[in-house]
Amino acid sequence: MIKSKGxxxxxxxxxxxxTVMCLLAVIPIWLMFMSSxxxxxxLISAGYHMFPTEFSLxxxxxxxxxxxxxxxxxxxxxxxxxxxxxxxxVITPLLAYPLSRKDFCAHNVLSFVVFFTxxxxxxxxxxxxxxxxxxxIRNSIWALIIPGLMMNAxxxxxxxxxxxxxxxxALIEAAKIDGAGEFYIFWKIILPxxxxxxxxxxxxxxxxxxxxxxxxLYYVTKTELFSLQNYLNRINQNIQFLASSTVAQSAGAGNxxxxxxxxxxxxxMVGCLPVMLLYPFFQKYFVKGITIGxxxx
Amino acid sequence: xxxxxxxxIRLKRQIPLFVMTVPxxxxxxxxxYFPMIGIFIAFKNIDYSKGIWASDWVGLDxxxxxxxxGSAWRITRNTILYNIAFIIIGxxxxxxxxxxxxxxxxxxxxxxxxxxxxxPYLFSWVIISYIGFAFMSGDSGWLNNSLLPALxxxxxxxxxxxxxxxxxxxxxxxxxxxxYSSIVYLASIVGIDKSYYEAATVEGANKRQQICYITLPLxxxxxxxxxxxxxxxxxxxxxxxxxxxxxxxxxxxxxxQTIDTYVYHGLMELNDISMSSAASVYxxxxxxxxxxxxxxxxxxxSPDDALF
Numbered sequence: 083m084i085k086s087k088g089x090x091x092x093x094x095x096x097x098x099x100x101t102v103m104c105l106l107a108v109i110p111i112w113l114m115f116m117s118s119x120x121x122x123x124x125l126i127s128a129g130y131h132m133f134p135t136e137f138s139l140x141x142x143x144x145x146x147x148x149x150x151x152x153x154x155x156x157x158x159x160x161x162x163x164x165x166x167x168x169x170x171x172v173i174t175p176l177l178a179y180p181l182s183r184k185d186f187c188a189h190n191v192l193s194f195v196v197f198f199t200x201x202x203x204x205x206x207x208x209x210x211x212x213x214x215x216x217x218x219i220r221n222s223i224w225a226l227i228i229p230g231l232m233m234n235a236x237x238x239x240x241x242x243x244x245x246x247x248x249x250x251x252a253l254i255e256a257a258k259i260d261g262a263g264e265f266y267i268f269w270k271i272i273l274p275x276x277x278x279x280x281x282x283x284x285x286x287x288x289x290x291x292x293x294x295x296x297x298x299l300y301y302v303t304k305t306e307l308f309s310l311q312n313y314l315n316r317i318n319q320n321i322q323f324l325a326s327s328t329v330a331q332s333a334g335a336g337n338x339x340x341x342x343x344x345x346x347x348x349x350x351m352v353g354c355l356p357v358m359l360l361y362p363f364f365q366k367y368f369v370k371g372i373t374i375g376x377x378x379x
Numbered sequence: 380x381x382x383x384x385x386x387x388i389r390l391k392r393q394i395p396l397f398v399m400t401v402p403x404x405x406x407x408x409x410x411x412y413f414p415m416i417g418i419f420i421a422f423k424n425i426d427y428s429k430g431i432w433a434s435d436w437v438g439l440d441x442x443x444x445x446x447x448x449g450s451a452w453r454i455t456r457n458t459i460l461y462n463i464a465f466i467i468i469g470x471x472x473x474x475x476x477x478x479x480x481x482x483x484x485x486x487x488x489x490x491x492x493x494x495x496x497x498x499p500y501l502f503s504w505v506i507i508s509y510i511g512f513a514f515m516s517g518d519s520g521w522l523n524n525s526l527l528p529a530l531x532x533x534x535x536x537x538x539x540x541x542x543x544x545x546x547x548x549x550x551x552x553x554x555x556x557x558x559y560s561s562i563v564y565l566a567s568i569v570g571i572d573k574s575y576y577e578a579a580t581v582e583g584a585n586k587r588q589q590i591c592y593i594t595l596p597l598x599x600x601x602x603x604x605x606x607x608x609x610x611x612x613x614x615x616x617x618x619x620x621x622x623x624x625x626x627x628x629x630x631x632x633x634x635x636q637t638i639d640t641y642v643y644h645g646l647m648e649l650n651d652i653s654m655s656s657a658a659s660v661y662x663x664x665x666x667x668x669x670x671x672x673x674x675x676x677x678x679x680x681s682p683d684d685a686l687f
Binding site: 114210264 | 389395397399400403404406411412414416418420430431476479482484488491492493494495496499501502504506508509513514518519520521523524525554559562563566611623626627628639642643646647655656660663666667670687
């Protein structure tokens with residue numbers, strides 16, 4: 083293939099633009115990483131720098147030595163991510179599969195019941211009152227798992243479309259003629275054929291759980307139940323509190339003690355490291371999920 | 380008689396399928412449908428000591444109060460203007476990136492660029508607020524201690540300067556989302572038949588002409604669909620973006636507060652249920668009307684692109 087001059091210039095131009103975009107994505111992460119490696123005194127006197135003058139592993143050493151609170155919130159994050167994702171990956175296909183069956187008499191009605199939740203919702207306040215006043219979910223581990231995150235209409239529709247497009251009805255018919263029951267078919271035929279979509283949805287839900295801090299913000303005040311993101315958010319709230327009230331400052335800040343700046347950045351690194359480390363392995367499924375979602379069904 | 384019997388048998392055979400849907404339907408019922416009933420809260424003066432059911436009905440008082448304070452106008456304006464900016468820029472930039480990702484040559488580079496640009500999407504808003512603070516904090520932030528001095532500019536107190544926030548929030552939103560949306564567009568671009576471009580090249584069309592006359596027209600239906608979905612959600616805002624990135628700083632509410640952060644502020648920080656439930660129901664109802672309107676409009680203009 084002969085490359086024209088224009089094509090060569092175009093290739094150079096888009097390489098430059100995309101490189102700049104990659105730098106914009108990476109530099110902020112770099113600044114966070116470097117701050118966690120900066121000596122705390124330098125951080126306070128000289129501020130945040132891309133290349134710190136004084137490196138120190140003190141923040142990470144502190145996390146390992148005194149990090150039982152952080153360790154606990156890390157475990158809570160892991161727990162809610164595992165349990166929530168598992169529950170999601172059970173109930174989502176169970177609902178999506180019958181909806182994908184054209185011969186299921188209720189498939190239209192129930193599809194609408196699912197879809198309607200995308201059009202209309204009761205709002206934050208009534209949801210909050212229901213969870214706290216009717217289900218008394220406040221300060222329990224379920225508050226971090228159940229509200230909002232476990233299943234959404236988008237994922238149900240995504241799976242439903244996947245089943246409808248990838249599983250030939252003849253296969254189900256054949257299994258039925260052989261005497262297989264619906265649950266047997268679901269478990270032995272449908273699920274094994276749907277691993278890519280299960281991986282994709284599980285991944286998106288899992289990232290959602292790991293990164294969630296809103297449920298904790300609304301429903302959890304007990305620090306023993308904080309996930310890592312809630313822990314980070316609480317530090318943020320304390321910073322705001324100290325910044326806004328001079329009284330608290332002069333009174334020695336009362337009971338709000340802040341971890342040092344570099345420790346804060348180290349905790350933030352711990353908060354995003356698992357996702358970043360696993361990302362190369364699941365990127366394929368993640369991109370596939372976005373792509374399937376992009377195709378209208 | 381025979382017909383009815385076979386119908387009964389067919390229905391009986393479908394019982395397992397009904398059973399499968401039960402856990403998911405219960406979840407939707409509790410998580411999504413119960414709160415819809417809870418909308419009545421906005422028409423009551425909630426008093427926890429009496430309980431939700433026994434609290435007094437106040438009609439539209441909560442709404443009258445909300446609209447008389449002036450904050451209703453501010454949060455509506457902010458929510459809508461931000462969304463308009465996000466829709467316009469959030470369409471143009473990802474399409475440009477999608478086209479570039481599709482055109483880039485080589486085996487490793489396309490994947491590498493895609494991977495790196497998607498990274499910010501994986502971070503929680505809390506983490507992003509930490510990063511933002513490292514850039515923008517008053518005396519120690521990188522912008523004030525390195526970039527602005529290098530450009531010969533005065534330091535800015537970012538968290539108390541309302542003027543700068545429309546730009547910051549738009550930038551952060553695009554920065555976090557561009558990887559995701561560009562993959563959505565890339566998926567459509569990859570699906571375009573290569574022979575169109577070959578024919579165009581033979582006819583001597585340059586890159587710009589190919590983009591304007593082949594790529595963009597064929598992306599139209601994806602663009603329309605994503606735009607309707609965003610227009611339908613124009614009354615909603617990303618709570619994380621507007622709460623975490625400005626670090627909930629009261630000094631800049633004028634340009635950063637949206638309906639979602641207002642509802643949170645009222646409910647959790649001021650304990651003003653009447654006001655926040657009114658704002659929350661205002662959002663649900665107007666939001667619903669807008670989704671329906673957007674869809675009706677599209678069904679008129681190009682029926683194939685309508686959502687339902």
